[in-house]
Structures are given as C-alpha cells and as structure tokens.
Amino acid sequence: MNPFATHFESLEEFADRVSELLQCPITIEDANHRLIAYSGHEHYTDPARTATIIHRRVPERVINSLWREGVIPKLLQGEEPVRVAEISEVGLGNRIAISIWKNKEVLGFIWAIEMNKPWTEQQFHLLKQAAKAAKNLLLQLQIRKHKKEERIQEFFWKLLTGHVSSPHDIVEQCHQLNVHVYPFFSVGIFQFQQQIQTQVERQIDYLLKTTQQLAIPLYTIDHQRLIVLVAPSSNVYGESHIERFFRSFMTQMKERFRVDIMMGAFGNVYECYTKIAKSYEEAQTVLKMKRAFPHQLANIQSYQHLGMYQFFDLLFEQKRHGDFHNVALEKLKQYDAQHHTNLVETIETYLDCDSNVNETAKTLNIHPNTLAYRLKRISEIGNIDLSNMSEKVKLYIDMKLDKYRTT
Amino acid sequence: MNPFATHFESLEEFADRVSELLQCPITIEDANHRLIAYSGHEHYTDPARTATIIHRRVPERVINSLWREGVIPKLLQGEEPVRVAEISEVGLGNRIAISIWKNKEVLGFIWAIEMNKPWTEQQFHLLKQAAKAAKNLLLQLQIRKHKKEERIQEFFWKLLTGHVSSPHDIVEQCHQLNVHVYPFFSVGIFQFQQQIQTQVERQIDYLLKTTQQLAIPLYTIDHQRLIVLVAPSSNVYGESHIERFFRSFMTQMKERFRVDIMMGAFGNVYECYTKIAKSYEEAQTVLKMKRAFPHQLANIQSYQHLGMYQFFDLLFEQKRHGDFHNVALEKLKQYDAQHHTNLVETIETYLDCDSNVNETAKTLNIHPNTLAYRLKRISEIGNIDLSNMSEKVKLYIDMKLDKYRTT
DNA sequence: CAAGCTTTTGTGGATTTCCACAAAAGCTAT
DNA sequence: ATAGCTTTTGTGGAAATCCACAAAAGCTTG
Numbered sequence: 001m002n003p004f005a006t007h008f009e010s011l012e013e014f015a016d017r018v019s020e021l022l023q024c025p026i027t028i029e030d031a032n033h034r035l036i037a038y039s040g041h042e043h044y045t046d047p048a049r050t051a052t053i054i055h056r057r058v059p060e061r062v063i064n065s066l067w068r069e070g071v072i073p074k075l076l077q078g079e080e081p082v083r084v085a086e087i088s089e090v091g092l093g094n095r096i097a098i099s100i101w102k103n104k105e106v107l108g109f110i111w112a113i114e115m116n117k118p119w120t121e122q123q124f125h126l127l128k129q130a131a132k133a134a135k136n137l138l139l140q141l142q143i144r145k146h147k148k149e150e151r152i153q154e155f156f157w158k159l160l161t162g163h164v165s166s167p168h169d170i171v172e173q174c175h176q177l178n179v180h181v182y183p184f185f186s187v188g189i190f191q192f193q194q195q196i197q198t199q200v201e202r203q204i205d206y207l208l209k210t211t212q213q214l215a216i217p218l219y220t221i222d223h224q225r226l227i228v229l230v231a232p233s234s235n236v237y238g239e240s241h242i243e244r245f246f247r248s249f250m251t252q253m254k255e256r257f258r259v260d261i262m263m264g265a266f267g268n269v270y271e272c273y274t275k276i277a278k279s280y281e282e283a284q285t286v287l288k289m290k291r292a293f294p295h296q297l298a299n300i301q302s303y304q305h306l307g308m309y310q311f312f313d314l315l316f317e318q319k320r321h322g323d324f325h326n327v328a329l330e331k332l333k334q335y336d337a338q339h340h341t342n343l344v345e346t347i348e349t350y351l352d353c354d355s356n357v358n359e360t361a362k363t364l365n366i367h368p369n370t371l372a373y374r375l376k377r378i379s380e381i382g383n384i385d386l387s388n389m390s391e392k393v394k395l396y397i398d399m400k401l402d403k404y405r406t407t
Numbered sequence: 408m409n410p411f412a413t414h415f416e417s418l419e420e421f422a423d424r425v426s427e428l429l430q431c432p433i434t435i436e437d438a439n440h441r442l443i444a445y446s447g448h449e450h451y452t453d454p455a456r457t458a459t460i461i462h463r464r465v466p467e468r469v470i471n472s473l474w475r476e477g478v479i480p481k482l483l484q485g486e487e488p489v490r491v492a493e494i495s496e497v498g499l500g501n502r503i504a505i506s507i508w509k510n511k512e513v514l515g516f517i518w519a520i521e522m523n524k525p526w527t528e529q530q531f532h533l534l535k536q537a538a539k540a541a542k543n544l545l546l547q548l549q550i551r552k553h554k555k556e557e558r559i560q561e562f563f564w565k566l567l568t569g570h571v572s573s574p575h576d577i578v579e580q581c582h583q584l585n586v587h588v589y590p591f592f593s594v595g596i597f598q599f600q601q602q603i604q605t606q607v608e609r610q611i612d613y614l615l616k617t618t619q620q621l622a623i624p625l626y627t628i629d630h631q632r633l634i635v636l637v638a639p640s641s642n643v644y645g646e647s648h649i650e651r652f653f654r655s656f657m658t659q660m661k662e663r664f665r666v667d668i669m670m671g672a673f674g675n676v677y678e679c680y681t682k683i684a685k686s687y688e689e690a691q692t693v694l695k696m697k698r699a700f701p702h703q704l705a706n707i708q709s710y711q712h713l714g715m716y717q718f719f720d721l722l723f724e725q726k727r728h729g730d731f732h733n734v735a736l737e738k739l740k741q742y743d744a745q746h747h748t749n750l751v752e753t754i755e756t757y758l759d760c761d762s763n764v765n766e767t768a769k770t771l772n773i774h775p776n777t778l779a780y781r782l783k784r785i786s787e788i789g790n791i792d793l794s795n796m797s798e799k800v801k802l803y804i805d806m807k808l809d810k811y812r813t814t
Numbered sequence: 815c816a817a818g819c820t821t822t823t824g825t826g827g828a829t830t831t832c833c834a835c836a837a838a839a840g841c842t843a844t
Numbered sequence: 845a846t847a848g849c850t851t852t853t854g855t856g857g858a859a860a861t862c863c864a865c866a867a868a869a870g871c872t873t874g
Contacts (some may be wrong), residue, residue: 307797390714
C-alpha cells in the first residue's frame, strides 16, 4: 500500500507527510537546488539546512562540496537513495538523499536528515516511494515555469538587439515577468565548441541557477553560444567578480559535465538597462578579437581589459580606405625580405613583451645583445624613435592591424 | 649721354653691351637669383659664376654666404653698387653688385667681376646707369610670368582639393603649364603668425626660389598659410630632406626677414599626383594635432612621425558616440578628486616618458620610490596591468583623447 | 676564395631598476 | 588630540639594463 496515494494540496503538505512517516526533517529541492518545500516539524536541523531554508536555495559551498564528494553525480546517475556522511566544514549533518525522476530527467531531490540511529530498509523504501510521488507534484510546477520562460526569452532578445523603448518600460516589463532588476549589469557570452544540445542546456541551467557568486537574471542560448545577463553585487569590484564567475563556470562545465567551452567574454558594466545592447556588442567584440589574437588575449575576458584592441574594428575600417599606411613598417618588411632578417618579428615581440629586453630575448631565443643590436638597426632603418611612446604605439597598432587583416 | 639709350633685342645683347663698356664679365639675375642673362666675352670667370651659368641659378651656398656677409641685405636696402670681397670658400672672386629697382621693389641684380685693378668712379657710374636701363627689360619678363602664375595657382588648388581627373591628365596639364613633374612629392604647410602681406609674399617667393635642397614645383598662399608642393630627390631619405628644408626655411624667414613662422607640417611622400589632396589633408592633420598637443609634438613636422595622433580624429569621433569609455581612467580621476592625489598626472607623465622611472620622477619632482608607490596604487585602483602594452596603449590614448576634447 | 659587409655572441663595468623594509610626514575621523 | 590610514622619502642589495668594445660567424660580390 502506498502512503502517498492521496491528493496533496501543496508541496509543503507533502513534505510534512514524508517527514512524519520517516521521523526526520525533509527538504525538497528542484534540479537546481532551489528550495521547493520543507517539513515544519520540530526536529534537529543542521546548519546547512537552516541556511538553505533561509536563502531558499542550497548554499553554493555546500553544492560544491557535494560535487567534490561525488554525491550529486551519484544522484544524477540513478534512482537509488544515497547516504551522505557528515561534512562538517559546510555544516552538513548525516543525510540521505534521493533524486526525483521523470523519464531520463532529474526534476529535483528529496533530502532527509539521518537522526540518531541508522535507517532501516523500511525507511529507505518509504523514501523511494516519496520520490516517485513527488514527480507529479514537481511536473505541475515545471509547466507553469516553461510558459513564463518563453516570454522572458523573447524579452531578453529584445533587450540584446536594442529593440527597447524607455528605461521605464524595461523596468515595468521586468516586474511583469517577475525578473529582478539589479543596479549594475553586464552581458556575457560563452562560446561552446559545438552546437548546444538539450542535455547541455540542462547542465548550463543547473550551473547558472546554482551559482551565488552573482545574479543572473536572464540568459539565453543561441547555437554555439550562451548569452547571460550578469549582475555583480558591487560596482567597484564588479568586473573581477564577473571574471571569477566566468572562470569557475567554465571549469565547472568541464569538470562536472565534460563540456568544453572555448571562451567567455563580457562587456562593460552599466547601470541603465538600455545599455544592454551595447554591453552585448562589446562582448561580441571581445570574442572577435580573441579569435583574431588568441595568444595575446588568451587570458582576457572583459571588454575593459581588451585594451587597444577595442579600437581595431574602427581603425581597420579606415585602414581599408588606404589610410594610416606606415612607411617605417614597410621599410622594415622590405629589409626583412631582402636580407632574410627578422626585424618585424623582433620589434613585435619586443613590444609584446612591454619593451622588456630579457623577456624578449628569451622569447626569441637570442642573446640580449643581439636584441639590442637589432633594435638599433630597426630604429635606423625605420627611422623610428623607440623611446617615444606615441611612435611605439603607432607601430604596434599597425603591426597588429596587419595581423588582423590576415584573419 | 646714356650709352644704354638704345633698343636691345634681348637681355643677352644688353649684358654683352655692359660687359664691353665695363671691361669685365657681367651676370644678370632676377630677384630670386635665377640667371637671366650673362655676357659672353672671353674674360676670367670665377667658379661661382661658372656654376651659376651652368645651373641657371646661383648656388644656394653662395647665396647663403652672401646673406651671412650682409651683401644681399645691403643690396635690398639701396640702389648703390656694393663691393664684395672675395669669398674663397664658395669660389666667389671680387665682385661689384647692384640691384635693379622698380618703385620700391627689387627686380633683380647685376653682377660684375672686378678684374685686376680697382674700379674707377666712371665705372661705378656706368653700372648705375646699366641698372636703370635693365629695369624696363626685366619688367617685360615679369608681365609674361604673372599671367602664367595665375593659371598655375588655379591648377594647384584643384590638385589640393582633389578636383582632378586622371593621373595622365595631371601630367598633361603640368606640361602645358611648364611645371616639372617629379617622381616623389609631399604637400607641406607653414602656419604664419599673421596674415601674409605682399611684402612677406615676396620674401617667401625669394626663399622658395633660391632653395636647392629640394624642388618646389608649386606653392600658394592662403591667409596665414603657405602651402607648398615639395619634391625630394630621393625616396629613401625624402622625409628627412623635407624635414631639414622645413627647419631651414623657418630659421631663414626669421633670421633674414624677421618673420616668425608658428609651425610647419607635411604629409606623406607619394608618387602619384592624385594623392596630392591626401598629402595635403595629412599635413593639415599634423597642424591640427600640433595645436592640440603643442608640447608633445613640438618637434614633429611630418605625418609620418605623428605616431598614434594620426588616429585621433577618427577615435575622437567614435568617442563622442559614447564608446570607449575607460573605467580605469574614471576610477583614477575619482580617486584623485577624493584624495587630492595626482595619479592621472603621474601615469600620463610616466607614459609620456616611455615608462622610464628616472625621467618621470625628475619631471614630476618626486622621489623614484614615490613614483613606484604611485604606480602600484594606480594599477590597484584602476585594475590595470602596467606591464601589458595593450592596456598601456589604451590608457594612454584615452588620456590624450581626453585632453584633445578640451582643446 | 678573399675582402668587406652585416649579424651574432661574448665580456666587463657603470648605471638604472626593482624590491623589501622602515621611518617620517600628512590626512581623516572619532 | 589621537589612532589609523595613506603617502612620501630613505637605505641597501639583487637583478636588469645599457654601453663600448671585440671576436667570431654568416652573406654577398667581384
């Protein structure tokens, strides 16, 4: 006989019922570790559960340690209950957890705290029945969610493409769609190796929903790209927070799901939501430049740190009109061609290395004095003053623009 | 009785007549020291005269030494003959010279070589009569010239403003107007302190016609500006030749005529005459930037050496659209305002000094360690990697663009 | 192949930069 | 005024840079 074969008014009622039967506190989460319901009976509760209930989601450090311990992977693999030994660093007591399935998809989890004595077979059996029963209750939630999701997606694309009216209207619509408005935001893009499949979509959703490093009020997926609206909590360190989140997102996608992300990029942090399109464009520029200069920009993610490459599209356009041709560079190229030398490569590396002699010499595998000699020749042949910042800048940009052309 | 009161078929005939009467070689030049006529009698001739006749103009070094010796100023001051002692460095023997006047204007000069014995009063008197007689002969030459000049001026303005057809047509017209076509050229501009008066125009004409450092096939005057088409003899060192010419032109205007030229600038060296308009624009850009950055560009004359400032008009235009706003710079400015520090000035000077610690510290009158400390703070506050060329470039350009805005 | 050029590498010493540490001076807020 | 912060200046030693000079190696050309 199934003790859950009745109708439940709410998930809370269901949680209470499970708690009653198992004689322990019960927490029900969705697939992204957001709190859905919890039992209210007076039992002992560990700090992790308290925090989960207060913030309506499982703290990220708890999730992380559950991944590290292999608990979540096990839950995602099968329908069997998993016993979790105490993890005192994150305030987690002894637990029993089980995943809630619909077909091949995990809808959520039920967590029980293992009180004083070990569970009996009977209790495990009850928990499995509870997980089956929870399925239908969760499904109803999901359907409601999906409809809203679609409208939100459409709204996000409007923002990204600049099809928006006034700031006031944006805020209005956010409220209608129940999207929280944050004071600062930036648009980020993750470029994946391949088209993003449904399976990966779910994993992305999981990571974005569980992260607590910053808020992600909106996101969407487009072919090989994941586009996110990120909202750092502070303006001053906003950028470094986003930076950190991007790195951790990419490593987690790799470590947890074996999904490689080629690169991530994000635009400037703005306040007014009408600037979303701009931030999005900036993020796209970063991706474009990273493709053109993979080596130099390997560690760059933000438009802010794109440095002079911010100008490149503009300058390149002008250069195509035949402007800015650099006599010095042409002379060096000609000399290289005629004498089988490497003056252009030398000066480019030298500037890449921020005019650091030792570093440059090492990179080029030459003696520092050889470098000094070459630099002397370069300034002679190209008629360049290498201790003049403005001339160096011109030369550097022109060389990089040359490379940009060939990509 | 006036021995020159007859009709002369040509200036050569006149020169021969003078030579006969004075018993010495005679050379007649226009106001710009171009050879107009010379006597053909067999007399001793000094090397300076030989060179003058062969090249159809007085060699520049001879002109320069005549200025240095004060001969030419004296000739320009009055109508009296001037005795010139031998200047052996330039191959000039003992000479007598006199200027040819029309109203207050010098039309040219008559040069006589003083043979073995000193001249008699009688000879000086004859020379003065000859100078008077030469006036009418020279005037006829001038009228013919002026008409041609006007058509050339119009042609030059067409070239400068890009109202030209094909390269072939240009060459065609040059031939018609008797303007020599050179393989390389650049357009230069001199910016004068005031509107250029007729008096100064004549002095400009004088210097341009007498220089032999490079060819000046065309020039024109426009309010406070003198615009020249300069043709260096070589492509490789063309630029430095133009540079040298510009400097000497400016010092000579000042030293010889007390005329101050604010600055000079010239565009790139091109081969095809259709690029005249472009070179002209480049020269204008140099002037514009020199006005905006008088300190940094004090010694810059060529578009080539304008370095990164070449980009500024373009970048500035984009910046006005609100692009490229530099968070790092804004943070530094804010910090400066709040804490009464000089971080922005410090980093700007540091970059001006090509990241040279000692030089920067001296310029700012601070201890090198103070500079090091400030740089550390700058990289912290602005979140800038000061050993990354690209970031430095971005910051530098943004700071200079800021300054550009305020001019 | 020999002469004359450019290029690379080496040596040594003066100068500059970098870094860590510390004292002193200046500013701000309680 | 005092405590706590930032900023400036000082000291000294390790490391890097700069410079002059020279030997050796590599190319080009007659």
